Amino acid sequence: MSDSIIRVKALHKSYTNGNNSLHVLKGIDMDIRKGELVSIMGSSGSGKSTLLNVLGILDNYDEGSYYLDNILISKMNETKAAQYRNKYIGFVFQSFNLISFKNAMENVALPLYYQKVSRKKRNNIALEYLERMGLRDRAYHLPSELSGGQKQRIAIARALISKPKIILADEPTGALDSQTSSEVVEILKEVNQTGIAIIIVTHENEVANQTQRIIRLRDGVIESSKINSAFDIEHIKST
Amino acid sequence: MIDYLEEILSTLKKNKLRTIMTGFSVAWGIFMLIILLGSGNGLQNGMEFNFRNIAKNAIQVWPGRTSENFEGLGKGRRVQFTNEDYDLIKRDLPGIKDITGRLRLMSDVAITYNDEYANYTVTCVMPEFINIRLMEVVKGRFINHIDIKENRKVITLSQYIVDMLFKDIDPIGKYVKVGGIYFKVVGVLENPSYKQSKAAIIPITTGQKVFNGANRISSLAITTTSNTAEGNKRIEDEIKAFLAKRHKFSASDDEALYVTNTLEDFKRSQGIFNGIRMFVWIIGIMTIIAGIVGVSNIMIILVKERTKEIGIRKALGATPWSVISLVLSESLFITAFAGLVGMLTGMGLLHIASVVLSNIAEYNDKIQFIFFNPSANFGVAISATILLVIAGLLAGFVPARKAAGIKPIEALHDE
Numbered sequence: 001m002s003d004s005i006i007r008v009k010a011l012h013k014s015y016t017n018g019n020n021s022l023h024v025l026k027g028i029d030m031d032i033r034k035g036e037l038v039s040i041m042g043s044s045g046s047g048k049s050t051l052l053n054v055l056g057i058l059d060n061y062d063e064g065s066y067y068l069d070n071i072l073i074s075k076m077n078e079t080k081a082a083q084y085r086n087k088y089i090g091f092v093f094q095s096f097n098l099i100s101f102k103n104a105m106e107n108v109a110l111p112l113y114y115q116k117v118s119r120k121k122r123n124n125i126a127l128e129y130l131e132r133m134g135l136r137d138r139a140y141h142l143p144s145e146l147s148g149g150q151k152q153r154i155a156i157a158r159a160l161i162s163k164p165k166i167i168l169a170d171e172p173t174g175a176l177d178s179q180t181s182s183e184v185v186e187i188l189k190e191v192n193q194t195g196i197a198i199i200i201v202t203h204e205n206e207v208a209n210q211t212q213r214i215i216r217l218r219d220g221v222i223e224s225s226k227i228n229s230a231f232d233i234e235h236i237k238s239t
Numbered sequence: 240m241i242d243y244l245e246e247i248l249s250t251l252k253k254n255k256l257r258t259i260m261t262g263f264s265v266a267w268g269i270f271m272l273i274i275l276l277g278s279g280n281g282l283q284n285g286m287e288f289n290f291r292n293i294a295k296n297a298i299q300v301w302p303g304r305t306s307e308n309f310e311g312l313g314k315g316r317r318v319q320f321t322n323e324d325y326d327l328i329k330r331d332l333p334g335i336k337d338i339t340g341r342l343r344l345m346s347d348v349a350i351t352y353n354d355e356y357a358n359y360t361v362t363c364v365m366p367e368f369i370n371i372r373l374m375e376v377v378k379g380r381f382i383n384h385i386d387i388k389e390n391r392k393v394i395t396l397s398q399y400i401v402d403m404l405f406k407d408i409d410p411i412g413k414y415v416k417v418g419g420i421y422f423k424v425v426g427v428l429e430n431p432s433y434k435q436s437k438a439a440i441i442p443i444t445t446g447q448k449v450f451n452g453a454n455r456i457s458s459l460a461i462t463t464t465s466n467t468a469e470g471n472k473r474i475e476d477e478i479k480a481f482l483a484k485r486h487k488f489s490a491s492d493d494e495a496l497y498v499t500n501t502l503e504d505f506k507r508s509q510g511i512f513n514g515i516r517m518f519v520w521i522i523g524i525m526t527i528i529a530g531i532v533g534v535s536n537i538m539i540i541l542v543k544e545r546t547k548e549i550g551i552r553k554a555l556g557a558t559p560w561s562v563i564s565l566v567l568s569e570s571l572f573i574t575a576f577a578g579l580v581g582m583l584t585g586m587g588l589l590h591i592a593s594v595v596l597s598n599i600a601e602y603n604d605k606i607q608f609i610f611f612n613p614s615a616n617f618g619v620a621i622s623a624t625i626l627l628v629i630a631g632l633l634a635g636f637v638p639a640r641k642a643a644g645i646k647p648i649e650a651l652h653d654e
Contacts, residue, residue, distance in 0.1 A: 058554065058647045059646075079558040079559060082553060082557055082558040082559075083556065085554060085555070086556025091555075099552075111555045114552075114557055114558075114561065115556070
């Protein structure tokens, strides 16, 4: 369907380690529409991290097809992969993954550096995004001087600055307390309202229950893909 | 561009001590190279200074005593050159450019002007002498062929003697008594190698007549038309053979003649210095290689430490080339900066040495014959710079490849 931002068909991936081969993804079919807010759940070893890596063009797959915005993502060289990532995908990680010797503004601006935007310009844009996150006054702080919640908000700002088509969040609340977790999820929901599809890998039900659809992974296949009824009610309530 | 530099500098600033220690070995290598090359140049300049006062392709011959029996004649005979030797060599032997006989009087002669006098060695020569034993005519002129033809009593004196006898008075046209006989001063000379040389030179024919020299010559001095070592050697051999025949001694008799072949000596010294220079380059390069390995080592460690950061960059859109150029430019920066420091320090030291030596030379100009103007010339600086760039790239090669090969997923989950 043309309004799918992600289309995955019969995806297989194995990790080969010498003589051993571990078949991790055993035929995944998945369709994510533009602007959808989806969570992927599954226990350890279900393959959810692997799936996220493939979706994020951080890893190749062996069989099947993956279309991102109708572009076939297949075994591409690292240079092209990097360009695609920069253009289409925003990442949010559990451990924030900010560069420790750069301040908040520089961290947020980094994706624009790889788009060859000039320093002054990209720093200004970064400040705008920090403003939206309510962190303008922390622009020149180093990550070590910020709390977990603040760091994750900066990471989200960084993920947004290149205006990606999708955001992939890998356990974004994993390192945060419950109060901060809710704040971060709220921000993700707001971002989603602007039309960016968001895929959240999580093991927390509270987080999953705030998304439109919950995909459950088990032993490398999709066990279920349910529309979250609670979300619709929430959605209707807010409009 | 500035952006790029900013990136590099921020990383290096993070580990100041490590950066400095890494760069040290490169700086040291370049420093040693410059010092050694400069010193080599200094020694070579000193050596060449020795040759300043003589034509490069001069051959000088002195007579000795025969050490072998030859054609019925015994050994121990004294060889004596005469005007005839001069005439015949000049006329018959090929490859002779300038030739002069030189008559040195038996003992020092008193040269007097008014009340000032002192004893000096008087040398009697042909006008070509000045083309062979290079001297500068500071005032007036050297002796010429008219002086020779007319047996004029004219004399040229070195600046040292002029200062002694005449003080501030202009000596040209004045008369000095040489061994009791009046000679007119026609020129003042200076030895480019030796400021304090005491030269008193008169025409050879005049000398032979006035001081009872008959037709005797003490030595012969020649410049050749050849500029190669082989050519000069050939001419030298011809002269030796000619004199052996005329004076009836064996051509292989080593003590019958004493010959100095300037070009041979010069080329030999040059050969030694070329050898030294090559040796210095080899040592220098090896030291720099050690430095490169040091830089490379540190960069590999740095890359390992920055695995997470590089993974993040890749996830955000850094292409492999971007990562490689990041690492390479860092190593290039360290190497170039360190090398520059080494080069400037080395050249600075050489400059100081040069200044100190010039000051010493004011008092004791013998030093100029040993060590003179030690400097690494521009060509060396350029070569060293190119070497540095190559070194920086080589040093960064392995670490850069490692960095490019970092897989983002592995890097990002690297806790």
